[in-house]
Amino acid sequence: MLDNLQNLVRQNADEAVINNPAIPNEKNEMAISQAGNSIFATLKNALNQGKIKEVLNYFKGGSAGNQEVVQEATTHYAQQLQTNLGVDAREAQSVASKVVPQTMTQLASKTADPNDSSFNIQDIFNQLSGGKTSRFNVQSLLNKYGGGKLDKDGDGDVDFQDLKAMFSGEGGVVDKVKGLFK
Numbered sequence: 001m002l003d004n005l006q007n008l009v010r011q012n013a014d015e016a017v018i019n020n021p022a023i024p025n026e027k028n029e030m031a032i033s034q035a036g037n038s039i040f041a042t043l044k045n046a047l048n049q050g051k052i053k054e055v056l057n058y059f060k061g062g063s064a065g066n067q068e069v070v071q072e073a074t075t076h077y078a079q080q081l082q083t084n085l086g087v088d089a090r091e092a093q094s095v096a097s098k099v100v101p102q103t104m105t106q107l108a109s110k111t112a113d114p115n116d117s118s119f120n121i122q123d124i125f126n127q128l129s130g131g132k133t134s135r136f137n138v139q140s141l142l143n144k145y146g147g148g149k150l151d152k153d154g155d156g157d158v159d160f161q162d163l164k165a166m167f168s169g170e171g172g173v174v175d176k177v178k179g180l181f182k
Contacts, residue, residue: 001040001119001123002036002037002040004119005039005040005103005107006032006033006036008036008103008106008107008110009032009035009036009039009099009103012098012099012102013031013032013035013099016094016095016098016099017031020091020095022088022091022095023081023087023095027085030084031081031085031095034077034080034081034084034085035077035099036103038073038076038077038080038096038100039073039077039100039104039107040128041073041076042072042073042076043055043069043073043124043128044128044129045072046069046072047125047128047129051069055069055128058070058104058108059108059111059121060108060112070101073100073104074096074097074100074101077092077095077099078092078093078095078096078097081095107119111124121139122137122139124138125138
């Protein structure tokens with residue numbers, strides 16, 4: 001998974017990293033590697049902190065699914081650029097903002113695409129958890145907590161619109177109650 005993630009970062013790193021005079025050419029690979037490591041570390045830390053629903057929502061909706069996870073990975077990468085490559089704070093944030101959100105959106109998209117075998121949600125969670133999720137069906141959890149049956153409007157989350165849909169419209173609670181009195 002990490003190799004595929006590094007390749008995905010590489011696809012998004014041209015202008016921000018490779019063609020960036022703030023990052024010396026001999027350190028381009030290190031910068032790319034740190035981006036992948038930052039994304040991986042952020043997702044792993046989120047799971048370790050018990051934020052499984054947030055990580056599942058990220059994979060369900062990409063960067064739109066959980067901005068907190070994407071922002072944490074972006075911040076982590078910017079810090080790594082500053083600490084390890086000596087990139088100034090503003091430039092590091094600029095590079096991270098160009099690379100991480102785009103890469104993470106593609107990661108979630110590729111993971112959700114049944115025709116793309118480069119990323120598998122079960123394998124990703126097994127690696128992030130150190131094998132602790134191997135006995136769970138992660139795809140089932142993704143369907144359940146990433147919307148699933150309660151996601152009435154199909155937008156990938158459960159919110160007020162879904163609650164409203166449960167009480168109105170065809171097949172809602174109101175229709176079921178009406179059916180009892182016919």
